[in-house]
Amino acid sequence: MATLHQQVPTPPCWFPDPNASPQGPESWVIYIVADTAGARRPLSAMAIEQADIDTVQPISLVLLCQQLAQILSDPSNQTAIAAELSVASDFYEDAESSGHTLALHELPVLDPHIDRAESHSHDYDGLPEFPFLATCIFLASILHVGLTPVPKPLGTVFRDGNPYFGMVVFDITSLNDVKYGIVALSSREMVHLATLDPWDAWNTLGHEFGGPRERRVESERPRQVMSAQAFLTKFGGGAEEQVDGRGSNILDGLDGLDEIWPLNEVPPGVALPIAKGQSIKSLVEITMARLIESTRDTDVLDESFVDELRQMPSFQTHLRHTMRSDYRKLGDTRSAGQLIALAFEGEIHLNLVRYRGHSATTIPAALERDELQGVKILSVCVDYLSGSAAELASALASCGPSLTEIYLVQSARRDNDQFSIDILLELSKYANINQRVSKVFASGVYSAECIVQRTQTNVRGRPRKYWTWMAVDIREALLSPIRLTTGLLDSLQALDYSPVRLASASPTLQDISRVEIGPLQTRNAADIFTVPPIWDIFDSGAQFLLISREKRWDREVHEHNMRTGGWAPTFFEYVRFAFVKILKDLRASEDLAAPRFFKKGDFTAYGLNKFLEDAMGSDKADTNLIERRLQEVGDSLANADGQGRRPDGLRPVDVLGEDEVCEALNEIVVLTSHDARAGQ
Secondary structure, X not given: OOOOOOOOOOOOEEEEOOOOOOEOOOEEEEEEEEEEOOEEEEEEEEEEOOOOOOOOOHHHHHHHHHHXXXXXXXXXXXXXXXXXXXXXXXXXXXXXXXXXXXXXXXXXXXXXOOOHHHHOOOOOOOOOOOHHHHHHHHHHHHHHOOOOOEEEXXXXXXXXXXXXXXXXXXXXXXXXXXEEEEEOOOEEEEEEEOOOHHHHHHHHHOOOOOOOEEEEEOOXXXXXXXXXXXXXXXXXXXXXXXXXXXXXXEOOOOOOOOOOOOOOOOOOOOOEOOOOOOOOOOOOOHHHHHHHHHOOOOOOOOHHHHHHHHOOOOHHHHHHHHHHHOHHHOOOOHHHHHHXXXXXXXXXXXXXXXXXXXXXXXXXXXXXXXXXXOOOEEEEEHHHEEOOHHHHHHHHHOOOXXXXXEEEEOOOOOOOOHHHHHHHHHHOOOOOHHHHOOEEEEHHHHOOOOOOOOEEEEEEOOOOEEEEEEOOOHHHOOOOHHHHHHHHHHHHHHOOOOHHHHHEEOOOOOOOOOOEEOOOOOOOHHHHHOOOOHHHXXXXXXXXXXXXXXXXXXXXXXXXXXXXXOOOOOEEEEEEEEEEEEOOOHHHOOOOOOOOOOOOOOEEEEOHHHHHHHHHOOOOOOHHHHHHHHHHHHHHHHOOOOOOOOOOOOOOEEEOOHHHHHHHHHHHHHHHHHHHHHOO
């Protein structure tokens, strides 16, 4: 038998297994980085680890990268990202001044020859410092790879000697020019030869090599990134022809990224020093300091004095810096709000994420000022504000009519996510909040199970009919009405009713190819199928989606197949849905042995047009556009691969009738009652 290697090995030695070809990484670590606090810093790290039977295919990784680049670049996500970048600046500046270091974290060795439990010994369960960015990676991974990414601490390092992991780095320093690069090294299975006997057995008889095995990376390991096209050319087996040029801006090298790919090996357990940025020297003059302190005793500053201050060179720059450095001197007065207005005069986005010491008094006072009448977006770090969740929600709900978006973020060093969630839930109690404010963002819902989305799939009704119940309480304001609509359309078209679809959909009906990231209400896939007690589900006032996935059997085609041996599709699949509002409380009957059933009049059911009219106002709901989008979804379903003949007069997408809704609700009551009794 001809050998692959002309030179006979000299045992004892490691030798490339000639029966195994070189291969690329099967697991990946994905980083998001940006220039912040004077250096290029990691903001998120998540690993997609090879499953027992699945690996990340090269084409899937590239599609993930393109989707993530699109998500990070979409204008609907940029304000939330900018808010987290402000949090990151505080995080790294505080770390630098206090001498804090990022604890080094090693990626697991996913060697198939070792115990799987050992390979996952490095799992991380801490709160992500920047939860929105982590959710962006999470959703792109679920949709395009089908494997759940594992959150990693910011100190996670990539080792080019680890043959099981590749790396993707996204740089979001410029959100209008997001770039990414792929690092993937070839590796090969090596076998240990103690003697020449295994070699001779393979060379002459073709026997497999036995003995110890180890996978090793190629010896040449350049510190450079590849484009998606170059990666597929090397590892994709021709898949590069399947990918277009979207999101193809390649990363400008790896300069300044020693924190994630160390130049030298660092012993395990050693902390990574945070690169020091340029120190910011104070430019605050005594006048600014006294101005800040005067807010303690003065409710309104003298306008003539303020006009004089405006004449100072770089007045706003000095004032903003002093408000950050001397925040402890601020008073809880309207004059403090006056200073905010002076510092941000003429701005459209009032970004107070890095400003401490403000309250339910100062922020509304600022937004009332003429200087800020053009403000449409407000961003705050709720951990830096004083006041209860109810007080802050009341203040935000009363802000001026020009305000259309509110962003509530939390400190990267928070202990929990509850405060931003509490404010969000308090805000949702204001009946007109969805009509006044188009978006309320709370970072806490992106890393916590804020409100569990209760979903029960495969609730069987009549033959060939499967109901999916999705509880999406509109009162909680977690999704805007338009986002819920586009997420629903995407779910109906994909015949996939998981929370992931609702969490990653277009922010507009005009261009449904865009992707805005919304909250994924549960991170644990097992929780999606948890059925809560029925009296917690069907309380009066609850609103949710009911989706029925149905099939119509074609007897004529079936009989033709039987006669001819054909394989023509015999089913036509279609969907029905309804928004349902419960009018009568099931809490009146908590007897699990005899649950109360629904009848007409206990609920109302309606379609998309009425939902949007109720949520946004009839003047803002474009009924013609909604009908057109529903028609497009129906056409896509009707023309999908594997569909049978479309029955005459059958709409592929339509609204459930009241009788069908009643039947479905009672099927769910029976199911949940049975599960509750079984759990007793």
